[in-house]
Amino acid sequence: MKKILIIGAAGQIGSELTVAVRSIYGKDNVVTADICQNVPEVLNDGPYEQLNVTDAPQVFNVVKKHNIDTIINLAALLSATGEKNPLKAWEVNINGYINVLEIAKELKLEQVFVPSSIAVFGPETPVDMTPQETVLKPRTMYGITKVTGELIGDYYVRKYGLDVRGLRYPGIISNATLPGGGTTDYAVEIYYEAIKNKKYTCFLKEDTKLPMMYMPDCIKATLDLMHADFSKLKHYSDFNVGSMSFTAAELAEAIKKYIPEFTISYNPDFRQQIADSWPNSVDDSIARKEWGWNPSYNIDSMTKDMIEKLTEKFEKGLF
Ligand code: SER
Numbered sequence: 001m002k003k004i005l006i007i008g009a010a011g012q013i014g015s016e017l018t019v020a021v022r023s024i025y026g027k028d029n030v031v032t033a034d035i036c037q038n039v040p041e042v043l044n045d046g047p048y049e050q051l052n053v054t055d056a057p058q059v060f061n062v063v064k065k066h067n068i069d070t071i072i073n074l075a076a077l078l079s080a081t082g083e084k085n086p087l088k089a090w091e092v093n094i095n096g097y098i099n100v101l102e103i104a105k106e107l108k109l110e111q112v113f114v115p116s117s118i119a120v121f122g123p124e125t126p127v128d129m130t131p132q133e134t135v136l137k138p139r140t141m142y143g144i145t146k147v148t149g150e151l152i153g154d155y156y157v158r159k160y161g162l163d164v165r166g167l168r169y170p171g172i173i174s175n176a177t178l179p180g181g182g183t184t185d186y187a188v189e190i191y192y193e194a195i196k197n198k199k200y201t202c203f204l205k206e207d208t209k210l211p212m213m214y215m216p217d218c219i220k221a222t223l224d225l226m227h228a229d230f231s232k233l234k235h236y237s238d239f240n241v242g243s244m245s246f247t248a249a250e251l252a253e254a255i256k257k258y259i260p261e262f263t264i265s266y267n268p269d270f271r272q273q274i275a276d277s278w279p280n281s282v283d284d285s286i287a288r289k290e291w292g293w294n295p296s297y298n299i300d301s302m303t304k305d306m307i308e309k310l311t312e313k314f315e316k317g318l319f
Helices: 012-025 056-065 079-084 086-106 141-160 186-196 215-227 248-256 271-276 285-291 299-315
Strands: 004-007 030-034 048-050 070-073 111-113 167-169 171-173 199-202 209-214 244-247 263-266
Touching: 004 012, 004 056, 012 030, 012 070, 012 215, 056 086, 070 086, 070 215, 079 086, 079 141, 079 271, 086 111, 086 141, 111 215, 167 215, 171 186, 171 215, 186 199, 186 248, 186 299, 199 248, 209 215, 209 299, 215 285, 244 248, 244 299, 248 263, 248 299
Parallel strands: 004 030, 004 070, 030 048, 070 111, 171 209, 199 263
Antiparallel strands: 209 244
16 A cells, blocks of 8 residues: 545545544655545645546546555545435445446556445344344435445455455544534534533434444544455455444533533434434444454543543634
8 A cells, every 4th residue: 555545535534534544654645635626724735636536537537647556435425415415425425436446446456445334224223233244224325325335345356356445434523524414413513512602402312322433443443444454354345343322312411521511402303313223333343353443432531532622622713
């Protein structure tokens, strides 16, 4: 792995993954790309290309121009945005991904990484400690694209010998770049509001429990899987990765330990139905066994860190 292209680099995960990958491989060896015209500030210490993943020739030219050997494809519409524009979700999440796979196959690239999501599960899936191999009948277009993405990634491994890897991210909590258009976004917004206004109205019900993960663990999971010995893997695109699970009320309680005056109210919207179709927790024993997955953060250590980092940002007038 010498020259890495991160597509969708300006998003919540991409912006922090870029920093981590640049610190390992050097800033000039990590080309970032996103649909935004101007380089987002967080990416401006290295090469940037404005790129639409659904435009195959454009992706091909960027890969050739920079002599790319590894693609991390994070470009996607998430669950809530995907329900507002299902065909666009399919276009970006599937047709865009197929462009990446085809180019990787044609140019014999070393590796493709693409995330999947807990959105692959649906109401028929067992909700507690959801197994690796289970019913995948999602009710959202986002989930449908992620199941398809897992299958097609594995297909390119078996049919063409391409190195394709991916894991099922839970809700990701972070303090650098805001998430956009997901059902788990409340678990990020709540911290910003707790610090700024000491109150938050949650768009999910208080007892909605979902699998979540703090960004440092998300970066670790991504890099650990990318660095794993491919010949030892028995799964490729669909690893369950767990870290923590909590309800909205439990998260509010964890925040109150640091901000006692914080209050929460609940006003569920269309995202409630999406959340209700997802598991409470996942069984990640296969990821632990195949590539040594082991998360570091729990709800309390994450909350302490989130509040410290966001208080600093707030005091600097950054939100
Ligand atoms: N965070 C994503 C969403 O809520 C799940 O992968 O859509």
